Amino acid sequence: MDLLRFATAGSVDDGKSTLIGRLLLDSKAIFEDQLEAVERTSMAKGYDYTDLALLTDGLRSEREQGITIDVAYRYFATPTRKFIIADTPGHVQYTRNMVTGASTADLGLVLVDARQGLTEQSRRHAVILSLLRVPHLVLAVNKMDLVDFSEDVFNSIQNEFTSFATKLTIPDLTIVPISALQGDNVVKRSEHMPWYAGPSLIHHLEHVHVASDRDLVDARFPVQYVVRPKSDEFHDYRGYAGRIAGGVLKPGDDVLVLPSGFTSTIAGIDHFHTEIEEAFPPMSVTIRLADDLDVSRGDMICRPQNAPEPSQDIDAMVCWMTNAPLRPRQKLAIKHTTRTGRVLVKDVQYRLDVNTLHRDLETKELGLNEIGRVQLRTTIPLLCDPYEKNRTTGSFILVDEATGVTVGAGMIN
Amino acid sequence: MSNTAAPPAHADYRLSQLDELEAESIHIFREVAAEFEKPVLMFSGGKDSICMMRLAEKAFYPAKIPFPVLQVDTGFDFPEVLSCRDSWVSRLGVRLIVASVDQAIADGVVVDDGKTSRNRLQTGTLLNAIEKEGFTAAFGGGRRDEEKARAKERVYSHRDEFGQWDPKNQRPELWSLYNGRIRAGEHMRIFPLSNWTELDVWYYIGQEKIELPEIYFSHTREVFVRDGMLLSAGDHLLLRPGETVQERTVRFRTVGDMTLTGCVESNASDVAAIIDEIAIARVTERGATRGDDRFSEAAMEDRKREGYF
The missing domain is CATH 2.40.30.10 (Translation factors)
Structure with missing residues (x-):
């Protein structure tokens, strides 16, 4: 099981909270007590439906104002993947939250209301995801039930968005017609849209190929912390701890240390009690060098022929x-x-x-x-x-x- | 290094979700150790803080964990939890600081009016210990999946000079670039397990064969029902009229003050059985067993604002 981080964008009107609520409900990530608390609040507010937005509006001020003011992180898992959702508000004044949510995302999910088509807001979301180089984008055309599951409506939104997306950097685009409220194409393929041959939203999230998204060629290792036990057992141990930011590093590799410009060889790569043969992003490891160099936090270990x-x-x-x-x-x-x-x-x-x-x-x-x-x-x-x-x-x-x-x-x- | 166990197979250079979460948490520990003058790890004896201990151990190995461990002693801690704490502390050779609620009451740092729960008194005791020792960063085991106020909390969560959290004024947190700047008197709460779920923690405990207090596993215990919760019977709680003590087969899903932490009926006696149980559980761990979160929908947010864990 691996991990996929995705950012959602859209407003309550687009049905974003309903969609997230459905993903969490269908994957059993919402518990009875959480649902009951939301049902109680919905009743107290006089709603005749359960407002799933209340599940994600975590702060009292948000509940009072009925708007989401901050990025909320939600978690669910299917048998094949664990998902982290960075749920960001859609309003124009919250660009900073969207940038924050997109910064760690492998995939961006933009919602549009099938009745409205593309809005300024949905374009803005796509632009931000593109600027943040989120490698995969999914446009979910929601509320298809309210346009009689019309293929024409979907096609026209699809064409408009595809033509807009050519101006952006979106390596991988998938467009799915859904009804978050009724569940069409969310988990199961919809019977109402036989003209749609693509996967359900969950199926796509579970199978989207993210292994090629990282740079496994250009080795980059920012030194975070120097490990020096100074104990009897590890008297001469000096390891450079950090997280691989790019490329694959192996024992025996020639390396260049920046900014000093010294070169050396990797003597070993440690992870707790284990010596590992290959380190790649986003692993946290400790690298030992063959030579006694003055390397400290802020330095970068890379390859002599391939350095920033x-x-x-x-x-x-x-x-x-x-x-x-x-x-x-x-x-x-x-x-x-x-x-x-x-x-x-x-x-x-x-x-x-x-x-x-x-x-x-x-x-x-x-x-x-x-x-x-x-x-x-x-x-x-x-x-x-x-x-x-x-x-x-x-x-x-x-x-x-x-x-x-x-x-x-x-x-x- | 001595042990050369086979590395995990990574055919497509992808990490499992547990390995990726571990790598992220280790990165956070190292970042804090590098940038803060006086970090401390807040240790409750619960499974989350024990997971933190293991991650910290891994982050600095073969060196020792470069910061002490702080425990708030409520006076009503489970003996099994204290003995597990002692075993971890002695194995890792870290310094243990115990901040006692009773001592804080005696010193007048917090006031026990007989109505306030011990849990709330912990907040004052904790803040006093942080201030007295001059800690600038305190690791906590909080997870974002626990509760919806936590879902919006940063990994680096800023506290003002009163130890308060201002949820509307949080710093944006981007990529894995954590901003550790604080002014004199302020401190940072650090949550390395932010992105872990309850299930992730249990999978990790299973994978790493981590030692936990025995009360997490099914055992027979004298209990009674109060406000729909099963509480452990003993000298720490006076029975109210109508409450009767029964022996049940139970386990605890969270570990806190004995007067507030309820248990659930369970036959799960090992990690695998607990994972099966959680996978079909329909109530969150806090909702099931924590009296302190039940006062209002915003109970956790209010306590966090005051400087709770």
Whole structure:
């Protein structure tokens, strides 16, 4: 059994909560007491139906306001896969939540209401998933029962979305007609849509091929922590602990350590009591080198012929996440892999309209929930790859030094 | 290293869900140890905190876990849990700090008005211990599948100088780039098991053959029914009129204060049987057995805001 992380986007009106409720109910991830609590609340509010949205609206303020204000993580499993859903709100002001949910997702699920067709919101969701390089996208055309399961309606939404998607980076697109309320094509193939030859939503989620999504060629190992037991038994042990960010590393491999430029050979790769023969993403391991080098947190172990280019001038797409705008000349802290430093904002090149993909070159700042292309100068060289090649070595966060709050998320071009 | 067991087969370079969760948790432990001055692991003796111990052990092996372990002693802890705690602590050679609720009451740190549950008194005791020792990061075994306020909590969960959680003002958490910045007096709660479910924890306990307190497995015990829950009978609880003690075959699904933690009737005597039982269970572990979560739909959120685990 493996793990698939997916992000959902859409609003209550699209039936997103109903769909998630159905996935959780049908996979028995919701328990009686949780369902009872939701039924009680629905009754107290005077609804004549069980509002499944209440299952995911976890904070009191959200229940009071009837809107989801934050990313909620939900879990369910089928016999073949465990799923982690990052459930993000759909409103325009919550771009930052969608970016957050998409950052770790293998797959993005966008919902549209078959009666409405594509909306500005569904386009925006697809744009964000594409910017975050989520490799698989599923467009679920919901409420098919309300359009008499019409093939024409589905085809027209499918054509419109496919043509829009050509402007984006979406390596794998699947479009499924469903009725979350009645369960059509959610778990079982629908009898109401014989014209649809594709898989049910769950079948697709269970079988979508994600093994090729990671970069298994370009070895990248950001050193996280140096393990030095200094005990009698392991007197000379010196291991570099971290998580493989790319490629496959094996004992005997020649390696290059950045930024020092020293070379060595991998003497062994440890995982607890076991010596392992191959380490690949996203494994957490401890690497021992044949030579006694000065390697510390923030360094990067890679291969001599295949190394990231150290750079202090960073060109990136940045999603801004706080009220006070991002402006040129601003100074911020940055965290990239296991490296931390400071940055100076050199320029805001353009602001991207995530609804139309229009580039606004006039505005030289980014407000809350806005995304734009930004030039940064860093105090330390970043050992980075383009985000499109590696989502781990190509991403960073920006932190306000006064408050300590995370204010920006960046994807290196 | 001595042991060279065959590595797991990874034909397509995919990890199993347990291996991926383990890798994520180990990454979190190492990140905290690297970036925080004084971390501590909050150990309740329950299965989640024991899982955390194993993950921390793996993260730093062959070195020792580079931070101490903190336990809040409610005065009503199950003896089986304390002996399991002692066995883990001595095997790993970590420092154990016990913050006692009774001591906190005696010192006037928290006030026992006779109505407040011991569980709530733990919060004050815990915050006092964190402040006194100057801990800047405290690992907790909370999981997002436990309860819906937790479903929105970050892996790095910021606490202000009063130890409070502000759910509306959480820092965005992207990729695996955790932001550990705090100001003086603040601290961070760290939840390495955020993405684990109850079943994942049990599968992992089975896979790793992890030692747990015996009360998790089926045994006979003197119990009585209160508010629909089966509570353990003994000196710690006075029977109310109409309550009678019976012997039943039970096990505990969570471990907490004896006055609040209910058990369930069960014949599951090993991990495999427990997994079968959970797979068909229809009530969450907290709903079934924790009196402290029952007060209101927002009970957990309220306690978390105050600085509970």
